[in-house]
Amino acid sequence: MNDSPADSRTRLLDAALKVIRTRGYSATRIDDICAEAALSKGSFFHHFASKEALAVEAARHWSAVTDAFFAAAPYHQSADPLERVLGYIDFRRSILSGLVPEFTCLVGTMVQETYDSSPAIRDACEASISGHAATVARDIELARAKYAPNAPWTAESLALHTQAVLQGAFILAKARGNARVAEESVDHLKRYVELLFHPTNPKEH
Amino acid sequence: MNDSPADSRTRLLDAALKVIRTRGYSATRIDDICAEAALSKGSFFHHFASKEALAVEAARHWSAVTDAFFAAAPYHQSADPLERVLGYIDFRRSILSGLVPEFTCLVGTMVQETYDSSPAIRDACEASISGHAATVARDIELARAKYAPNAPWTAESLALHTQAVLQGAFILAKARGNARVAEESVDHLKRYVELLFHPTNPKEH
DNA sequence: GGCACCATACCGACCGGTTGGTATGGAAGT
DNA sequence: ACTTCCATACCAACCGGTCGGTATGGTGCC
Numbered sequence: 001m002n003d004s005p006a007d008s009r010t011r012l013l014d015a016a017l018k019v020i021r022t023r024g025y026s027a028t029r030i031d032d033i034c035a036e037a038a039l040s041k042g043s044f045f046h047h048f049a050s051k052e053a054l055a056v057e058a059a060r061h062w063s064a065v066t067d068a069f070f071a072a073a074p075y076h077q078s079a080d081p082l083e084r085v086l087g088y089i090d091f092r093r094s095i096l097s098g099l100v101p102e103f104t105c106l107v108g109t110m111v112q113e114t115y116d117s118s119p120a121i122r123d124a125c126e127a128s129i130s131g132h133a134a135t136v137a138r139d140i141e142l143a144r145a146k147y148a149p150n151a152p153w154t155a156e157s158l159a160l161h162t163q164a165v166l167q168g169a170f171i172l173a174k175a176r177g178n179a180r181v182a183e184e185s186v187d188h189l190k191r192y193v194e195l196l197f198h199p200t201n202p203k204e205h
Numbered sequence: 206m207n208d209s210p211a212d213s214r215t216r217l218l219d220a221a222l223k224v225i226r227t228r229g230y231s232a233t234r235i236d237d238i239c240a241e242a243a244l245s246k247g248s249f250f251h252h253f254a255s256k257e258a259l260a261v262e263a264a265r266h267w268s269a270v271t272d273a274f275f276a277a278a279p280y281h282q283s284a285d286p287l288e289r290v291l292g293y294i295d296f297r298r299s300i301l302s303g304l305v306p307e308f309t310c311l312v313g314t315m316v317q318e319t320y321d322s323s324p325a326i327r328d329a330c331e332a333s334i335s336g337h338a339a340t341v342a343r344d345i346e347l348a349r350a351k352y353a354p355n356a357p358w359t360a361e362s363l364a365l366h367t368q369a370v371l372q373g374a375f376i377l378a379k380a381r382g383n384a385r386v387a388e389e390s391v392d393h394l395k396r397y398v399e400l401l402f403h404p405t406n407p408k409e410h
Numbered sequence: 411g412g413c414a415c416c417a418t419a420c421c422g423a424c425c426g427g428t429t430g431g432t433a434t435g436g437a438a439g440t
Numbered sequence: 441a442c443t444t445c446c447a448t449a450c451c452a453a454c455c456g457g458t459c460g461g462t463a464t465g466g467t468g469c470c
Contacts (some may be wrong), residue, residue, distance in 0.1 A: 024318035026231030115379035134347035168373030176319035
């Protein structure tokens with residue numbers, strides 16, 4: 001566990017995120033990851049027992065990286081929970097720029113390919129998605145208690161719905177080759193949340 | 206192009222749909238498809254020039270199969286376009302039963318794996334998704350003209366949003382191992398559409 | 411300091427099963 | 441005879457994983 005400028009294990013994990021996000025899990029070769037990390041196969045198998053074990057660790061690494069990323073995002077500063085929820089959605093929308101593999105989700109991609117073949121990877125992906133949804137659900141629950149205590153939906157299900165919209169938006173972006181469609185879908189999501197919390201304030205509707 | 210009880214080419218395409226939906230594109234082996242279709246590799250390469258060519262044809266076949274499936278669905282019988290739109294969503298929700306590979310989307314799965322490596326497959330998947338969205342958009346546009354002519358969103362973007370929700374719901378279902386989450390997300394989608402068209406009818410909100 | 415010993419980290423050649431694709435030939439219809 | 445359709449046999453490249461070996465550095469003993 002030496003930690004030089006960039007730990008070899010971390011370099012391999014970062015390389016895995018990048019390569020898997022662009023090519024998908026099955027199509028990425030261990031050699032591709034090694035090349036991206038500028039390390040050898042010997043090093044790879046020193047740190048990971050198998051390709052599958054790497055995938056599980058990559059999902060965990062993804063969670064750690066994204067948790068830190070969202071924890072540092074500005075929307076947490078709002079005092080009002082609903083503003084934080086809407087701020088989260090705005091933030092998600094704002095990062096839909098740049099190249100497709102840079103804003104899409106590792107675990108959403110991986111679970112599509114592995115849900116039937118690798119329970120270990122599937123569970124790691126599920127934990128990543130649900131973990132992130134749970135952090136969103138906390139603010140949603142606060143907003144719900146404050147503004148819509150009798151709402152017929154749960155904070156958890158709305159949080160998962162936000163993730164579904166995002167995951168689906170990524171698919172559309174990949175199919176279209178750009179993020180415009182994804183942005184529009186997130187716009188619909190934001191309008192939905194606004195309507196849920198301000199049903200009597202139609203704006204234009 | 207003979208069409209016996211079950212055309213070999215069609216059998217291969219149907220087999221491809223099934224196998225790719227469960228294992229993903231990269232992980233499915235041509236031999237798996239042949240085995241599923243009870244045909245040989247010789248037959249496969251008689252009908253398809255390559256694995257990539259099969260994928261393109263599979264996407265088109267998927268479009269044809271799903272087009273027929275949705276065209277025959279009962280929701281088209283409503284005279285009111287908004288009822289047809291809501292009926293479409295109800296119908297999409299109702300088919301979220303059975304095993305995961307039986308209700309998920311072939312092209313949504315494939316495009317995640319191929320958007321960067323195969324423009325031909327990506328384009329075929331894009332055409333399939335957009336084509337289906339366009340049929341949904343027709344009823345949405347009619348409903349919009351009738352009930353919400355000044356709405357600040359386009360029928361096309363709302364139709365694409367429905368597809369995003371569904372695609373994302375499939376990912377969550379794969380991660381969870383069952384369709385419950387997907388149903389809940391489609392419930393949110395339906396509530397959104399109802400709110401868009403009946404903003405002054407709060408029910409409970 | 412110098413030495414023996416050992417653990418971690420890493421390299422890259424190599425192995426063997428897998429896999430996309432090819433070659434060839436045969437059966438059946440026309 | 442010619443085409444269509446499909447099966448068997450086969451090939452060469454690929455790829456996950458193995459293995460022998462090297463480099464580095466820490467620890468304890470003298």
